[in-house]
Amino acid sequence: MSCRSGRLQQSRDAGEFTRLTPEEHLDQPGSLAIQTLALRKVFGTKVAVSNLSLTVRRGEVFGFLGPNGAGKSTSIKMLLGLVKPSSGQAFVLGVPSDDIDVRAKIGFLPEDFRFYTWLTASELLKLHGRLGGMPASLLRERVPALLDLVGLSAHREKRLRDFSKGMLQRIGLAQALIHEPELIFLDEPTSGLDPMGRRLVRDVIRVQRDRGATVFLNSHILSEIEITCDRVVFIKEGEVVASRDLRAFPDAEVGVVARARNLSTQTIAGLSQWSTSARLDGERLTLTTHSTSVLPDILRYLTASGSDIFEFTPQRLSLEDLFLKIMGEDRGL
Amino acid sequence: MGAWIMAGVTFREAGRKKILWTAVLAGSAFLALFGTGMHFQLKDITRHSLPPFVRYQLEAAMLQVGFYAVDLLAVVMTILTSVDTLSGEMASGTIQAIATKPISRWQILLGKWMGFAGMVAAYVAAMFGGVTTVGYFIGGVLPHHTLSGALLVFLECLLVLTVTFVCGTRFSTLTNGVIVLGLHGLAFIGGWIEQIGAMTDSPRLVTVGVVSSLIMPTESIWRRASFEMQSSFTRSLQFSPFSNASAPSVAMLGYAVVYLLVALVVAIYLFQQRDL
Ligand SMILES: Nc1ncnc2c1ncn2[C@@H]1O[C@H](COP(=O)(O)OP(=O)(O)OP(=O)(O)O)[C@@H](O)[C@H]1O
Ligand SMILES: [Mg+2]
Numbered sequence: 136m137s138c139r140s141g142r143l144q145q146s147r148d149a150g151e152f153t154r155l156t157p158e159e160h161l162d163q164p165g166s167l168a169i170q171t172l173a174l175r176k177v178f179g180t181k182v183a184v185s186n187l188s189l190t191v192r193r194g195e196v197f198g199f200l201g202p203n204g205a206g207k208s209t210s211i212k213m214l215l216g217l218v219k220p221s222s223g224q225a226f227v228l229g230v231p232s233d234d235i236d237v238r239a240k241i242g243f244l245p246e247d248f249r250f251y252t253w254l255t256a257s258e259l260l261k262l263h264g265r266l267g268g269m270p271a272s273l274l275r276e277r278v279p280a281l282l283d284l285v286g287l288s289a290h291r292e293k294r295l296r297d298f299s300k301g302m303l304q305r306i307g308l309a310q311a312l313i314h315e316p317e318l319i320f321l322d323e324p325t326s327g328l329d330p331m332g333r334r335l336v337r338d339v340i341r342v343q344r345d346r347g348a349t350v351f352l353n354s355h356i357l358s359e360i361e362i363t364c365d366r367v368v369f370i371k372e373g374e375v376v377a378s379r380d381l382r383a384f385p386d387a388e389v390g391v392v393a394r395a396r397n398l399s400t401q402t403i404a405g406l407s408q409w410s411t412s413a414r415l416d417g418e419r420l421t422l423t424t425h426s427t428s429v430l431p432d433i434l435r436y437l438t439a440s441g442s443d444i445f446e447f448t449p450q451r452l453s454l455e456d457l458f459l460k461i462m463g464e465d466r467g468l
Numbered sequence: 469m470g471a472w473i474m475a476g477v478t479f480r481e482a483g484r485k486k487i488l489w490t491a492v493l494a495g496s497a498f499l500a501l502f503g504t505g506m507h508f509q510l511k512d513i514t515r516h517s518l519p520p521f522v523r524y525q526l527e528a529a530m531l532q533v534g535f536y537a538v539d540l541l542a543v544v545m546t547i548l549t550s551v552d553t554l555s556g557e558m559a560s561g562t563i564q565a566i567a568t569k570p571i572s573r574w575q576i577l578l579g580k581w582m583g584f585a586g587m588v589a590a591y592v593a594a595m596f597g598g599v600t601t602v603g604y605f606i607g608g609v610l611p612h613h614t615l616s617g618a619l620l621v622f623l624e625c626l627l628v629l630t631v632t633f634v635c636g637t638r639f640s641t642l643t644n645g646v647i648v649l650g651l652h653g654l655a656f657i658g659g660w661i662e663q664i665g666a667m668t669d670s671p672r673l674v675t676v677g678v679v680s681s682l683i684m685p686t687e688s689i690w691r692r693a694s695f696e697m698q699s700s701f702t703r704s705l706q707f708s709p710f711s712n713a714s715a716p717s718v719a720m721l722g723y724a725v726v727y728l729l730v731a732l733v734v735a736i737y738l739f740q741q742r743d744l
């Protein structure tokens with residue numbers, strides 16, 4: 136119990152969090168895309184996922200964050216019926232996760248997408264479409280559309296063995312979307328992609344959300360998560376430690392990066408009346424405050440104390456800072 | 469439906485594997501060699517002006533050698549093509565993109581099995597056809613009950629295939645290959661021990677052979693196939709390694725079929741239980 140409240144405390148320090156209450160798990164099962172209750176997976180003696188309880192609403196772009204080995208991929212695999220949970224329950228689109236038929240409505244891009252190297256790009260999509268139960272007539276129009284979407288039209292007759300890693304990732308993404316799924320799991324979709332590819336993934340996610348699909352995104356590239364996700368949860372050692380709504384901007388804590396000259400040490404010391412921390416690094420001044428409302432006061436104070444301000448940019452606490460704060464400063468693993 | 473899609477893709481995949489074409493090449497080379505051998509054998513026989521029935525027996529024995537080689541080729545080809553289909557796809561993660569489609573695991577496994585079964589059927593048919601053709605046109609001999617022989621060899625290959633699938637759900641490709649080849653080798657040695665036991669009237673040796681056939685019935689299916697394809701006269705001669713001093717009973721064949729079905733169910737069960 137003491138451990139639990141300690142974690143709660145840590146979360147508060149890191150910002151405004153909504154912790155999931157047990158009641159939340161039970162409300163309107165139909166409106167939930169994903170629901171897990173005390174999901175656990177043990178491989179031999181290794182606890183991969185210890186106690187995962189989370190809910191994802193339909194239509195949400197959901198970020199699933201955590202350090203390497205936190206159990207993210209294992210959790211996704213349990214939700215897809217690839218891995219049998221040791222205990223606990225998991226529901227996707229309102230049915231137990233080992234249901235076969237529901238998978239016609241689910242798309243999945245595995246962590247490290249591989250497929251038969253002797254297939255060509257369009258053969259691969261056709262095969263996946265057929266396995267997904269799509270009629271041939273529909274596939275004839277979807278396959279070229281998807282190849283176009285992921286920028287592989289020119290390589291449609293190329294065999295996978297001649298694909299680069301990024302191209303494989305792109306065809307994997309197309310495979311996950313071919314049947315217009317209601318729920319899409321993307322396990323590190325941007326790994327190996329060039330900047331255009333990353334932009335593409337972002338655009339694809341946006342299109343899927345606009346279409347009403349739910350996206351379950353697992354990524355280490357927090358700047359992307361920040362742009363694309365509606366909500367994130369942080370997991371550590373297979374347990375949810377924090378959750379955050381990214382669409383609601385919390386006023387709680389705000390960082391400011393300023394470029395300034397002629398700043399005296401006294402001036403910086405004087406900032407402590409508003410800010411929790413202030414650091415000068417050459418011309419770069421970084422400070423954090425408790426509220427955006429004090430920013431004008433700080434600016435007035437700085438100019439009054441004779442410093443020249445060239446830049447003054449408020450920033451909310453980045454997801455990366457948040458991540459590090461939640462996960463602790465240890466080097467992980 | 470899903471099983472048929474998997475069968476189709478597996479069949480096509482097998483067709484793109486080097487190992488299959490190596491087996492086809494080896495098969496063709498063997499047929500050429502076999503034809504040449506038979507040709508010269510015939511020449512020598514004619515020179516020695518042996519009585520026609522001895523001549524025929526020699527040609528028929530040669531034919532059995534041919535079928536034996538085909539049997540060996542087919543079994544080895546079955547193992548080598550299918551040995552990494554499960555373990556390899558699980559290790560690479562390829563299976564993840566398939567197992568998350570709306571088809572159940574048993575369909576994936578059965579589909580793959582059917583795909584390989586189709587490929588093996590084509591191979592056995594082609595090789596049996598080849599040996600029979602060569603035997604008839606060059607040696608002037610026809611085997612008895614070719615179809616039963618071919619079907620039995622096909623059954624033997626299916627058995628090997630199914631055992632490969634069972635091991636493939638649990639072991640790495642290499643381990644799997646070693647286990648299945650080892651089991652087939654055991655059956656082979658056991659078969660010989662049984663034959664020697666039968667010829668020397670040593671019931672304990674026969675028991676050893678029977679037990680090994682129970683562990684892996686492949687060799688006894690081959691001996692039954694060989695028995696089916698020989699004339700009753702050759703059977704009674706008991707002088708060649710293919711004369712089958714003790715031909716496996718029909719009950720043994722029944723056992724082999726049950727063995728195959730049980731193995732298939734076990735493979736499906738193990739695959740369903742597995743984390744991918
Ligand atoms: N099949 C398995 N057998 C044994 N241990 C496993 C297996 N799969 C995963 N694990 C272990 O479970 C833990 C969680 O693994 P998982 O792949 O879910 O992590 P992850 O959060 O996806 O990490 P990453 O960010 O590196 O992808 C790891 O410690 C891993 O070693
Ligand atoms: Mg992972």
